[in-house]
């Protein structure tokens with residue numbers, strides 16, 4: 001991969017590969033195929049493996065298609081949200097899979113493309129939709145949400161402790177249509193503490209709200225569990241505490257899920273050194289129970 005253009009590096013790929021191999025996985029549902037990093041590693045590990053890969057973002061599916069071309073019909077790719085995964089499997093006549101992987105949230109490819117509006121460090125329109133074909137944008141939320149509701153959104157989706165102050169600052173400056181202007185409004189409203197940019201949590205919260213990410217996880221994880229064979233594995237990598245709390249709650253609540261006691265796992269120090277984006281990753285794994293009592 002030495003001379004390839006910069007691309008999203010799959011996070012905790014070693015740990016994922018270890019779990020998939022230990023469970024004898026031949027057919028993987030990659031629910032967040034993204035740039036195809038995890039799928040590429042999995043398909044390269046054993047010629048008898050196959051994947052069904054979905055992603056909500058048509059541009060990511062096109063990218064994965066290109067990168068996984070060499071695997072021919074061992075890779076089936078489709079544009080779909082998690083909530084549509086059962087329909088995708090039904091359309092392919094697949095009753096169940098051996099494992100399902102959710103590498104949650106945005107890809108670094110999203111942050112590296114200013115035109116998508118995910119980054120507060122580069123100029124772009126406040127969009128943030130994974131699927132740009134429809135639905136409200138971040139600008140719609142920023143400009144049309146009543147100030148009290150905006151504060152709740154920032155708190156609940158971003159764990160933002162200055163939610164009220166930021167929401168009031170935004171309301172006073174509306175309309176706000178681009179990323180750098182929003183970052184600047186936040187920077188002027190709240191003090192900079194430590195190394196984290198004050199706009200980090202607001203941008204995260206808007207992205208989660210724009211894409212209905214928590215509702216998608218609520219639908220997607222139980223749907224994947226239903227489509228696992230007995231003893232099959234559900235793997236979920238989260239990148240912030242709100243996401244990890246939700247994954248943990250679902251895996252504890254779902255009667256079909258038996259959470260593995262060694263989880264959550266974080267990345268090894270060498271991975272964090274090579275890919276700082278991996279530092280907040282948490283991998284949770286659950287086994288599909290044989291029987292439901």
Ligand SMILES: C[S@@+](CC[C@H](N)C(=O)[O-])C[C@H]1O[C@@H](n2cnc3c(N)ncnc32)[C@H](O)[C@@H]1O
Pocket residue numbers: 008009010011031032033034035036037038039054055056057060080081082083103104105106107108130211213216217
């Ligand atoms: C962290 S990236 C996955 C990277 C991938 N594992 C790789 O190694 O290249 C997460 C991907 O999930 C997609 N995504 C986010 N929410 C989704 C949803 N509800 N349904 C399907 N895909 C979603 C994003 O578009 C993004 O490409």
